[in-house]
Amino acid sequence: xxxxxxxxxxxxxxxxxxxxxxxxxxxxxxxxxxxxxxxxxxxxxxxxxxxxxxxxxxxxxxxxxxxxxxxxxxxxxxxxxxxxxxxxxxxxxxxxxxxxxxxxxxxxxxxxxxxxxxxxxxxxxxxxxxxxxxxxxxxxxxxxxxxxxxxxxxxxxxxxxxxxxxxxxxxxxxxxxxxxxxxxxxxxxxxxxxxxxxxxxxxxxxxxxxxxxxxxxxxxxxxxxxxxxxxxxxxxxxxxxxxxxxxxxxxxxxxxxxxxxxxxxxxxxxxxxxxxxxxxxxxxxxxxxxxxxxxxxxxxxxxxxxxxxxxxxxxxxxxxxxxxxxxxxxxxxxxxxxxxxxxxxxxxxxxxxxxxxxxxxxxxxxxxxxxxxxxxxxxxxxxxxxxxxxxxxxxxxxxxxxxxxxxxxxxxxxxxxxxxxxxxxxxxxxxxxxxxxxxxxxxxxxxxxxxxxxxxxxxxxxxxxxxxxxxxxxxxxxxxxxxxxxxxxxxxxxxxx
Numbered sequence: 001x002x003x004x005x006x007x008x009x010x011x012x013x014x015x016x017x018x019x020x021x022x023x024x025x026x027x028x029x030x031x032x033x034x035x036x037x038x039x040x041x042x043x044x045x046x047x048x049x050x051x052x053x054x055x056x057x058x059x060x061x062x063x064x065x066x067x068x069x070x071x072x073x074x075x076x077x078x079x080x081x082x083x084x085x086x087x088x089x090x091x092x093x094x095x096x097x098x099x100x101x102x103x104x105x106x107x108x109x110x111x112x113x114x115x116x117x118x119x120x121x122x123x124x125x126x127x128x129x130x131x132x133x134x135x136x137x138x139x140x141x142x143x144x145x146x147x148x149x150x151x152x153x154x155x156x157x158x159x160x161x162x163x164x165x166x167x168x169x170x171x172x173x174x175x176x177x178x179x180x181x182x183x184x185x186x187x188x189x190x191x192x193x194x195x196x197x198x199x200x201x202x203x204x205x206x207x208x209x210x211x212x213x214x215x216x217x218x219x220x221x222x223x224x225x226x227x228x229x230x231x232x233x234x235x236x237x238x239x240x241x242x243x244x245x246x247x248x249x250x251x252x253x254x255x256x257x258x259x260x261x262x263x264x265x266x267x268x269x270x271x272x273x274x275x276x277x278x279x280x281x282x283x284x285x286x287x288x289x290x291x292x293x294x295x296x297x298x299x300x301x302x303x304x305x306x307x308x309x310x311x312x313x314x315x316x317x318x319x320x321x322x323x324x325x326x327x328x329x330x331x332x333x334x335x336x337x338x339x340x341x342x343x344x345x346x347x348x349x350x351x352x353x354x355x356x357x358x359x360x361x362x363x364x365x366x367x368x369x370x371x372x373x374x375x376x377x378x379x380x381x382x383x384x385x386x387x388x389x390x391x392x393x394x395x396x397x398x399x400x401x402x403x404x405x406x407x408x409x410x411x412x413x414x415x416x417x418x419x420x421x422x423x424x425x426x427x428x429x430x431x432x433x434x435x436x437x438x439x440x441x442x443x444x445x446x447x448x449x450x451x452x453x454x455x456x457x458x459x460x461x462x463x464x465x466x467x468x469x470x471x472x473x474x475x476x477x478x479x480x481x482x483x484x485x486x487x488x489x490x491x492x493x494x495x496x497x
Contacts, residue, residue: 025423026352026392027438084446088404091445094135095405097233097267098373098469099457104232105161105341105367106464120291121315122251125496128304129157132179134269135373137300137470139312141275142247143167143258144188151247152183154272158298158312159371160480161341163208163283164229166237166259167273174263179270185242185260193224193260194241200257200282201225201241208282213241227259235266237273248314253291257282277370278340279482288314294482297321298370299494302439302474310494316481323477323490330428332485335365338465342368342480344487345429346466349381351388352422358384360462368478368487372469374406374443375456381466382458385424389454392422404445407453414450424456424472434489437475 129138136157145151154167168175170184185191194200194213201213205227213225225241239262246256261273268274276283277296285296292315299322301310313320318327333343345364349356360378377385386409393411394400396419401410413419421442425435443455455471475495479488 025425025435027421027423027441087447088445092405094133095374095407098135099406100233100267102372102374102376102467102469105338105369105372105467106232120251121313121317121320122249122292123311123313123320124249125309126158126298126300126312127309128301129269129271130304132269132271134267134271135471136269136371137298137310138271139275143183144185144191144244146189149187149189151245152181152187154180154183156273156275157268157271157371158275158277159369160277161367161369161371162274162276163278163280163340164205164227164259165256165274165276165282165284166227166229166239166261166264168264169239169260169262172262172264174265175261176265176268177270178272180272183260183272185244188244190254191242191244194243194257196223196225198225204257204281205241207280208276208278229259231266233267235268236264237261237266238263251291251314253288256284256287277480280340284314285480285482289483291315295480295484297477297479297488299477299492300370300470300474301494301496302437303495308495310496321477321490321492322496323492325491327477327479327488327490328432329479329481329486329488330430330432332481332487333365334485338365338367342487344368346426347429348427349385350425350427351385352392354388354392356381356384356388360466366466366468368468368473370470370473372467373471375469375472376459376464376467377456378462378464378466379458379460380462382456385456386454389422389424393419396420401451401453404451404453406457407443407445407455408457410445410451410453412450413452414448416449426468428489432489434476436472437491440472440474443471 124139126137126139129136132138132155134157138155139158140153140155142151142153156165156167167183168178170182170186172182175182196213196215205225206212209227209229211228213227215223215225226239227241228236228238230236237259240260241257242260243255243257246253277285279285285294295316296312296314298312299310301308311320330344333345335341335343343365346366347362349361359380361381390409398411398413401412403410421438423435423438423441425433427433441455443453445451445453459466475491475493477490477492481488
């Protein structure tokens, strides 16, 4: 074979390998389900076989797989204000808070590793936090108590991008308004303040928050340990580092280290605090590693109506999963420059079956985060996604609508009960393909459908960290195996009755 021909073939094969061609799906979505104007309908997924990667075997089943029909209960916004101006202001505030959150994740952090054996499992309901004025997901824990007093039920944000779990406590010098009663340490017989000479006050707290604990003026070993946790968006929690009994899904965890916040401010809505699912010694994952093996998973529901919920599961027991596809795993990436977070590699993408080419595709270290709402893509990737989505979705003749907050690609879908939406498929390292649920593609701003936006946004710079937010994780079982250093994904209808 002539040298020139060999070189040309080599270049073509390299381009194909870099593109990681994938074939995606499209879904028919009921707008009544998206904004809560009607009962949930069935969305029809047009499945096509994902393109074969170099070195992969062909899977049995031929060129096409059977058409899959899944029942979807989409993002209902019935709890938001009906007045257009009030609704716009409300959503602007929530999306502005999400932008602050995404920006804060570009900062550096810290991480430790765990090694444990699993010996059990626990599961708690997971619901949308829209009723608590947040677009994050929340769960309820029971904290404190004894044989003579009841534990306090507290609704907290579930956050994989944080380590220290904290709640607002009495006597609170500066607390934001929350819906649950404040936790009262005096009412719990099992509550104890962490002392200054404890390892949790220095090494562990510094790893979790970036700052070691502080003590009183005397510096005595019996003094309380105080923590100060600051987030990159300006939010903070300050108070006493303490231990108490926490109950999750019927499982009681004694001596759980948490922050008893006495001065708190920030983007927490009306929740009681935050559950940290990071990987330092003070995270819930690490503190329960001896029991649950450093494995947890969640299934985020698409509906926000509050009449159904997903789940947060601790442990490797998959018997409670309701996934409709097998869990496929990709490598969990550690980034020394940003060690607090969970990363993965995205090697390719497609919109509605059309492969994308972009400078930012194939780059490593994409952050997956339950505490960020809207997915942020590198500018080159976002432009490619937007262009192909616009080409396919716009072909139906839907008129453009003004952008909204961080969302710049919007349509006027007035009068349309259903629309066919091209879905984004991400190809992850190892050939794992994750196709977003239809509920994660569109964000309804106006209840009448006159402003419906592509639910993704662009980062400012190409070298910033892309983030897969919770809005695009709906109706997926996402498994975090911190000991095996892998992340798993499967389709699952997360709206449990």
